[in-house]
Amino acid sequence: MAHFDLVVIGSGPAGEKGAVHAALHGKRVAVVEREPVPGGTAANTGTIPSKTLRETSLYLSGFRQRGLYGVEAHLQHKTTVSDFLYRERRVKGGERQRILEDLQRHGVELVYGKGTLADKRTVVVSRDGQPERRLTADVILVATGSSPFRPPLYPFGDPRVHDSDELLDIQQLPRALVVVGAGVIGSEYACMFAALGIPVTLVDPKAELLPFLDDEVSALLRQRMEALGVKMRLGHTVETVEVPPDPNAPIRLTLKGGEQLEVDQVLVASGRSANTAGLGLEAVGVKLGARGQVEVGPEYQTAVPGIYAVGDVIGFPALASTSMEQARIAVMHAFGLEANRMAPVLPYGIYTIPEVSMAGETEESLRSKDIPYVVGRAHFSTNARGQIIGECYGLLKLLFRKEDLRLLGVHVLGEQASELVHVGLLALMTGASARLFVETCFNYPTLSDAYKTATYDALEKVRSLPARTPGT
Numbered sequence: 001m002a003h004f005d006l007v008v009i010g011s012g013p014a015g016e017k018g019a020v021h022a023a024l025h026g027k028r029v030a031v032v033e034r035e036p037v038p039g040g041t042a043a044n045t046g047t048i049p050s051k052t053l054r055e056t057s058l059y060l061s062g063f064r065q066r067g068l069y070g071v072e073a074h075l076q077h078k079t080t081v082s083d084f085l086y087r088e089r090r091v092k093g094g095e096r097q098r099i100l101e102d103l104q105r106h107g108v109e110l111v112y113g114k115g116t117l118a119d120k121r122t123v124v125v126s127r128d129g130q131p132e133r134r135l136t137a138d139v140i141l142v143a144t145g146s147s148p149f150r151p152p153l154y155p156f157g158d159p160r161v162h163d164s165d166e167l168l169d170i171q172q173l174p175r176a177l178v179v180v181g182a183g184v185i186g187s188e189y190a191c192m193f194a195a196l197g198i199p200v201t202l203v204d205p206k207a208e209l210l211p212f213l214d215d216e217v218s219a220l221l222r223q224r225m226e227a228l229g230v231k232m233r234l235g236h237t238v239e240t241v242e243v244p245p246d247p248n249a250p251i252r253l254t255l256k257g258g259e260q261l262e263v264d265q266v267l268v269a270s271g272r273s274a275n276t277a278g279l280g281l282e283a284v285g286v287k288l289g290a291r292g293q294v295e296v297g298p299e300y301q302t303a304v305p306g307i308y309a310v311g312d313v314i315g316f317p318a319l320a321s322t323s324m325e326q327a328r329i330a331v332m333h334a335f336g337l338e339a340n341r342m343a344p345v346l347p348y349g350i351y352t353i354p355e356v357s358m359a360g361e362t363e364e365s366l367r368s369k370d371i372p373y374v375v376g377r378a379h380f381s382t383n384a385r386g387q388i389i390g391e392c393y394g395l396l397k398l399l400f401r402k403e404d405l406r407l408l409g410v411h412v413l414g415e416q417a418s419e420l421v422h423v424g425l426l427a428l429m430t431g432a433s434a435r436l437f438v439e440t441c442f443n444y445p446t447l448s449d450a451y452k453t454a455t456y457d458a459l460e461k462v463r464s465l466p467a468r469t470p471g472t
Contacts, residue, residue: 001134001135001136002030002133002134002135002136003028003135003136003137004027004028004029004030004109004135004136004137004138005022005027005028005029005137005138005139005335006018006019006022006027006028006029006030006137006138006139006140006141006331006334007029007030007031007032007115007123007135007136007137007139007140007141008029008030008031008032008140008141008143009031009032009115009123009140009141009142009143009144009279010031010032010033010040010142010143010144010145010275010311010313011031011033011038011039011040011099011103011110011143012039012040012041012042012043012143012145012311012312012320012323013040013042013047013311013320013323013324013327014143014145014310014311014312014323014324014326014327015031015033015040015141015143015311015327016031016038016039016099016102016103016324017323017324017327017328018141018143018310018327018328018330018331019031019103019106019108019141020102020103020106020108021327021328021331021332022331022335023106023107023108024106025331025335025337027335028107029106029107029108029109030108030109030110030111030135030137031103031108031109031110031111032111032112032113032115032123032125032135033110033111033112033113034112034113034114034115036112037096038096038099038100038103038110039092039095039096039099040143040145041145041146041147041165041312042320043092043095043096043099044092044096045164045165045168046164046165047320048091048092048095049088049091049092049168050164050185050188050189050192050351051351052087052088052091052092053084053085053088053192054188054191054192054351054353055087056083056084056086056087056088057084057191057192057193057195057196057353058195058353060083060084060196061195061196061197063195063353064389064390064415065390080173081170081171081172081173084173084196085168088168111125111133111135112127113125113126113127113130113133114126114127114278115279116278116279116280117140117279117280117281117283117284117307118134118280119284120140120284120285120304120306120307121136121137121138121140121306122134122135122136122137123135123136123137123140138306139306139307139308139331139334139335140306140307140308141308141309141310141327141330141331141334142276142279142281142286142294142302142307142308142309142310142313143309143310143311143313143323143327144274144275144276144279144313145274145275145311145312145313146272146273146274146275146312146313146318147165147272147273147275148163148164148165148268148269148270148271148272148273149270149271149272149273149291150163150268150270151268151270153238153240153241154180154241154266154268155241155243156268158243159171159247160243160247160251160264160265160266161241161243161251161265161266161268162265162266162267162268163267163268163269164185164186164189164267164269167189167267170265173193173196173198174193174198174263174264174265175198175199175263175264175265176198176199176200176201176262176263176264176265177190177193177198177199177200177201177263177264177265177266177267178200178201178203178251178253178261178263178265178266178267179200179201179202179203179266179267179269180203180204180238180253180266180267180268180269180270181203181204181268181269181270181271182202182203182204182206182209182210182232182234183204183210183269183271184210184350185269186202186204186267186269187202187209187210187225187350187352188350188351188352189267189269190202190225190230190352191225191228191230191352191353192353194225194228194229194230194353195228195353197229199229199231199263200229200230200231201230201231201232201233201261201263202225202230202231202232202233202234203233203234203236203237203238203253203255203261204233204234204235204236205235205236205237206234206235207234207235208234209221209222209225209232209234210350210356212348213350213356213358213362213411214358214362214363214364214397214409214411215362215363215364216363216397216411217356217358217395217397217411217413220393220395220413221352221354221356221413224353224354224393224413225352225353228353233255233259233261236255236256236257236259237255237256238253238254238255238256239254239255239256240253240254241253241254241266242254250262250263250264251263251264251265251266253266271291272291272312272318273291273292274288274289274291274292274293274294274312274313274314274315275292275312275313276288276292276293276294276313277292281294281302281307284304284307285303285304286302286303286304286307286309287302287303289315291315292313293313293314293315294309294313294314295314296308296309296310296314298341299329299330299333299341300314300326300329300330300333301330301333301334306334308330308333308334310323310326310327310330311323311326311327314326317346317348319346319348321346321347322342322346325342325343326342328340329341329342343429344429345359345360345425345428345429346359347359347418347421347422347425349417349418349421351418354393354394354413354414354415354417355412355413355414355415355416355417355418356411356412356413356417357411357412357417357418357420357421358409358410358411358412358421359409359410359421359424359425359428360399360407360408360409360410360424360425360428361373361399361408361409362399362409362411363375363399363409365409366399366408366409371401371408372401372402372403373399373400373401373402373408374399374400374402374405374458374461374462375397375398375399375400375457375458375461376397376398376400376434376454376455376456376457376458376459376461377395377396377397377398377454377457378395378396378450378451378453378454378457379394379395380392380393380394380395380396380414380415380447380450381393381394382453383445383447383449383450383453384444384445384449385445385446385447385449386414386415386447386450388445389415391414391415391447393413393414394412394413394414394415394417394447395411395412395413395414396410396411396412396420396450396451396453396454397410397411397412397454398410398411398424398451398454398455398458399411400433400434400458402462404433405433405434405435405458405459405462406431406432406433407424407427407428407432407433407434407436408428409428410423410424410425410427410428412424414447415447416447420447420448420450423448423451424451434455434458434459437451437452437454437455438452438455438456438459440452
């Protein structure tokens with residue numbers, strides 16, 4: 001039996017960063033990983049692979065060059081699965097190697113096998129063909145991630161019906177695809193395949209696309225996705241699915257209301273469930289939610305002192321970026337290091353085509369809180385760098401508090417949105433006002449210069465507002 005200060009179960013972004021952060025503070029750390037490779041969903045089936053496939057779709061389709069030089073770019077040859085997955089596999093391999101080197105460099109022991117809690121301080125690791133190992137620890141960090149939820153309506157045993165993890169093992173590109181679920185994952189994949197010229201239909205019970213976004217941005221994203229070729233069936237549910245045994249016969253999905261869709265492949269993106277089955281958490285007193293999510297407090301401690309949980313396994317927001325921060329905070333709290341809390345403002349990046357990113361308030365949230373605000377917009381079509389790269393539909397939208405022009409929200413749609421949002425994010429974190437952007441000298445020509453344009457737009461609106469009289 002080996003004793004550690006910290007045993008982490010799972011080597012995804014949360015597990016890796018939690019382990020390394022503890023090691024940097026002189027703790028003896030082990031990471032238990034049930035898969036034969038490290039990295040979890042982020043490195044192997046989710047974040048990194050899907051974003052790589054997005055770039056591959058843009059490259060193979062010539063999307064960014066369409067019409068830019070007065071000629072239309074088209075596929076140079078028929079795209080194959082090998083073309084589509086080649087870069088994804090290279091990048092994925094590189095990320096796995098980086099994780100291994102990071103853990104090794106910080107003296108973290110990586111133990112392969114399935115970890116199960118025997119008690120509140122003991123993790124039993126079992127692996128086929130290997131003797132069982134028992135690891136004891138002062139602190140246990142559960143970072144086992146999540147897996148795609150599989151609604152029973154769909155026959156996932158058929159090679160033409162995929163969840164978002166299985167999609168990376170497709171044998172041939174679809175001729176026509178239905179994506180069920182218009183959340184972040186479903187919307188991203190719908191765009192990737194549509195960019196390749198594949199007919200895609202996106203189905204979701206919600207009438208609005210990504211309703212957590214600012215309404216204006218959500219509507220603009222929907223317009224751009226439809227222009228890309230994605231057929232929207234929002235506000236619809238799938239009633240029946242017919243998958244004939246003949247692989248050449250079409251799959252038929254019947255929507256509520258009677259509409260039928262015939263395609264050769266289906267992607268189901270109906271949310272995710274926490275990977276907590278078989279961990280022995282409930283037996284030691286850890287509380288779980290509806291889809292197996294671990295219930296935690298502000299510093300990510302479970303109902304059992306000394307057992308923490310972070311990342312997708314605790315549910316929303318289930319982002320790689322927030323998962324890593326959660327792990328850092330959990331480790332700091334567990335070992336009595338300096339007090340930390342999660343950043344008050346979090347960025348969200350959606351890698352659709354076009355990209356969307358946001359931080360802070362939306363117009364809808366400000367109205368619900370009865371906070372007077374003013375909007376500043378900058379369209380990339382009038383930005384010099386936007387014109388150079390052919391970004392005709394991009395938008396930067398800033399929300400300022402009316403009384404003092406303090407920045408309250410930033411929303412970006414278009415090229416490099418997930419990068420551009422960080423300028424506004426830092427302004428939100430520091431409580432900056434419009435003055436920051438007015439007095440900042442941005443490189444020119446750049447998309448970042450849109451911050452100055454959007455700010456001046458807001459200032460012009462403030463100047464044109466009628467003067468308030470007492471009692472109004």
